[in-house]
Structure formats: structure tokens, C-alpha cells
Amino acid sequence: MEESQSKQLMIALEQLERERNIKREDVFKTIEDALVSALRKHIGKNAQIVARMDPETGVIRAYQVMKVVENVFTPETEISLDKAKEKIATAEIGDEISLGLSVSEFSRIAAQIAKQVLIQKIRDIERDNLFREYKPREGEIITGMVRRFSDKDIIVDLGKAEAILPYCEQIRKERYAPNARLRALIAKVLTQKEIMEEPEYKRYRSAVMKMDKGQKGPYVILSRASEAFLRKLFELEVPEVEEKLVEIMKIERDPGFRAKVVVQGTDSKVDPVGACVGMRGMRIRMITNELSGERVDLIPYINDAHMMIINAMSPARVTSVRVLDAANKKALVIVPDDQLPVAIGRDWQNIRLASRITGWELEAKSETQVREEAEKLQETFARVLEGVDGIGPKIAEVLVSAGLTDITKIASLTPDYLSTLQGVGEKTAEKIIDGAKKYLSDKEAVPAASNTEKAEAPQETVNDGTKE
Numbered sequence: 001m002e003e004s005q006s007k008q009l010m011i012a013l014e015q016l017e018r019e020r021n022i023k024r025e026d027v028f029k030t031i032e033d034a035l036v037s038a039l040r041k042h043i044g045k046n047a048q049i050v051a052r053m054d055p056e057t058g059v060i061r062a063y064q065v066m067k068v069v070e071n072v073f074t075p076e077t078e079i080s081l082d083k084a085k086e087k088i089a090t091a092e093i094g095d096e097i098s099l100g101l102s103v104s105e106f107s108r109i110a111a112q113i114a115k116q117v118l119i120q121k122i123r124d125i126e127r128d129n130l131f132r133e134y135k136p137r138e139g140e141i142i143t144g145m146v147r148r149f150s151d152k153d154i155i156v157d158l159g160k161a162e163a164i165l166p167y168c169e170q171i172r173k174e175r176y177a178p179n180a181r182l183r184a185l186i187a188k189v190l191t192q193k194e195i196m197e198e199p200e201y202k203r204y205r206s207a208v209m210k211m212d213k214g215q216k217g218p219y220v221i222l223s224r225a226s227e228a229f230l231r232k233l234f235e236l237e238v239p240e241v242e243e244k245l246v247e248i249m250k251i252e253r254d255p256g257f258r259a260k261v262v263v264q265g266t267d268s269k270v271d272p273v274g275a276c277v278g279m280r281g282m283r284i285r286m287i288t289n290e291l292s293g294e295r296v297d298l299i300p301y302i303n304d305a306h307m308m309i310i311n312a313m314s315p316a317r318v319t320s321v322r323v324l325d326a327a328n329k330k331a332l333v334i335v336p337d338d339q340l341p342v343a344i345g346r347d348w349q350n351i352r353l354a355s356r357i358t359g360w361e362l363e364a365k366s367e368t369q370v371r372e373e374a375e376k377l378q379e380t381f382a383r384v385l386e387g388v389d390g391i392g393p394k395i396a397e398v399l400v401s402a403g404l405t406d407i408t409k410i411a412s413l414t415p416d417y418l419s420t421l422q423g424v425g426e427k428t429a430e431k432i433i434d435g436a437k438k439y440l441s442d443k444e445a446v447p448a449a450s451n452t453e454k455a456e457a458p459q460e461t462v463n464d465g466t467k468e
Helices: 003-020 025-041 081-087 107-136 192-197 200-211 227-237 271-275 278-289 306-313 337-344 344-359 367-385 393-401 408-409 427-454
Strands: 048-053 060-069 078-082 095-101 141-151 155-158 161-166 182-188 218-225 246-254 256-266 295-300 320-325 330-335 361-366
Touching: 003 025, 025 048, 025 060, 025 107, 025 278, 060 081, 078 081, 081 095, 107 182, 141 161, 141 200, 141 227, 155 182, 155 200, 161 182, 161 200, 182 192, 182 200, 182 227, 192 200, 200 218, 227 246, 227 256, 227 278, 246 271, 246 344, 256 271, 256 344, 271 278, 271 295, 278 295, 295 306, 306 320, 306 330, 306 344, 330 337, 330 367, 337 344, 337 361, 337 367, 344 361, 367 393, 393 427, 408 427
Parallel strands: 060 078, 161 218, 256 295, 330 361
Antiparallel strands: 048 060, 060 095, 141 155, 141 182, 155 161, 182 218, 246 256, 320 330
């Protein structure tokens, strides 16, 4: 290689190292391997060739290693003693000698092969460097520039690499313009194999396939819609969170609209909610502005399911909470009439997030709704009780008010117990109990008679058009 070409090569390598963070030693090795591969195409695939590149000058030299033998059977690896002495006067049988090769004698095809191998190697080195640089930065917030759009996905320029902000990781109501600055979380740095084979990354495949132009990974996946992004914003804006004086227990988001964050103080002197809000709401305002106005409800952690449900329904005021099914964690939240739309939220947003943040299946009703349902239920119970001998409308109302709606239970009571109710004397109590017992016996007799009738009735033959 000529001196001028060597100088140009060294300049190019310095630029490559500076701009793409590719070590020149790696490039030297790549060029040497490419040179060996190209020379073997001319000399023979079994030829032992060694190439060395001077790291100071960039001058590259190549040698063919041959064994001195008396009779040559393999010209690619063996040389006769006479020819060896022409090169090295002290050569003897059995020696291995290195014969210099002319690099300038490369053919155009050989040079092209070396170039292609070098380009591929450089790409491999770039991919390795990219993975090593960004993989440890998963979970870090980074600022980039919107470079271009791939359908609904966004390609973001990070300077040294391009990242993908998939549609599924965007805040829906945000609109991005080319060259706009964008902050996002480095959610994942994935290889092509992980993208294509791991089920959990299936949602990213469409975005990768559209933007990938032979890149073959790694892929830097960004996110603005994840809970991790909001958690990281709190760490950046609230020193107490960064210092672990305030712990974020759980986050649930409807990105761009509302989020609920459960916080707990690890220091009794620190108010976890107040620390996150900041003086005059400055800290929480910085976070909501970054999230395009997403409202953030801060919920103090309490080891009491009842109180957690009340706090999680914020900003709605809660009158009371009724546990409907403790085993399956179902509860009814009762709110003032004017608070029902707030409790439910737009598109059931507030109650949905409250359910997710507490782990309870919540239902919200207004006080009027609960009262009307209770009245209807009492009317239903009263109508059933009026069908019992000895129970009129007024007595039925008294029994329902006392919580006695089960006829079986009424039949098991004593007259002394019933006579303690207002408006119920001893004789009336006896009539009620006798009527309840008669009602139950009649009810048991009806199914029995019905079954007897069915047994005695002749069986009908159904002709379905088939012959035996």
C-alpha cells in the first residue's frame, strides 16, 4: 500500500473512531482478515497467509508462510529448497519461511471483497457498541429529536443512534413535529432475536419491521406511556423520592389523561403527598406539563382496604364503602349525587384506575340511587310477606324495617321475640308465626304434587320421522 493511501486510511480510521466510537484496533483486525481472505482467492484456499498492519503508519504487509521440503506435493503450502534459497540463503529442509506478498497486486474483485467484509465488520462492531452503550441505560430518561415517522411510529435521533417510539408507547393526545425535541424513557434495548422470538415483545415487531433497513438490531425502544416513565419523572423532580424518603408503592395510568400514584413516607417527618406536590404545586406541575396535562392523583398509602378505596376515588368525595364480596374483593362506593360523574370519570376512567390501584372491583352509585334501590327492595320484601296469613301491609312494613324479610326465619321465631316489635302484640305474633309455617308447608307441598302428576301422566310418543 502506497504511503499516500496509508495516510488517507489513517485519517479515515481516526474519523471513524471519533464519530462512531469504533476502535482502530478492531478495524485493523478487520482489514487484516479481509486481506487474507482476498489473497487466498488468488493463491489458494489452503495457503497460510499472515497480514499485519502498522498501527502508526497504516502500512499493511502480507506474508505467505511455506514449509521447505525436498519434493513439493502441495504448492500452496510447500516450497522446494532451491527456490527457498533464492529468497532466504540460510533456508534448510523442514524450515518454515515467510515470503512477502505484493499487496498492490490485488485485483479489483479481491479489493471489493475486502471492502465488503470491512463494511460488514464495521456494522457488527457498531451494533455491539450500540448495545453495550444503551443496554445499561434501560430505565433512564433521554432527550432526542424527532427524525421521521414510520406510519404511526416515531424514529427518534439520539445522536449516536436512532431509537423507536412505538405507537403503543406514545401518549395518544400528543402530536409530534419533525425536528421537535422529545423526552422519553429507554424502556428496552433488544436484539433482533428477542424481538422476533419473545412473546412479551410482540407489540414492538410491527414498528421494528417498518423502520429496519437491514439494521438487524439492536433496537432502542422508547416509552412515554409507561408507569416507569412517570416513576422516573418523580425521581427527577422530587428529591425525597430520589433519596428514598418517599417511596412510590404503585402507579396506574391512562396516559395523557389521568394517573393515580400511591406514595408512602419512610420518614415520619416527611409528608409524602406534600413532598410530591411541592411548594405551590410546583413539582407536580412540572410533571403534569411533561405529560401534556395528565392529571396525577397522589394517594397516601394506608394499610386499610376501606380507607385506600376512599382515597383512591379522589378527586370524588366518598360517603361510604360497602364490601359486597370480601373473598373476591368486590365493593360498592357510595358518593353524593353531584359526585357520581366525578367518581366514575370520563369513559369510566376514574373508577377503572381506582380499581386497578386498590386491587378491588369497584362499583360507584349515588346516595339517591342506593336509597331508591333500598326502597324498591323493601317494597318487594313487603309484597312477599303480605302473601303470608296474618301479615298485612302495616305489619309487613314493620317486619321489613326490623330486617325480618326471610319467611323461614320468621317461622322459627318465638311469639315473645316478635311481640317486642312496635305494633305487634302476642296474639298477632302467634298468627304471624303460624302463617309463616303454613306458607312454607304449602310451598313444599306444591312441588311434591306437581311431581306426582308428572309421574302419573301417560308418556307421550314423539314421532321424529325416523323408523326403528
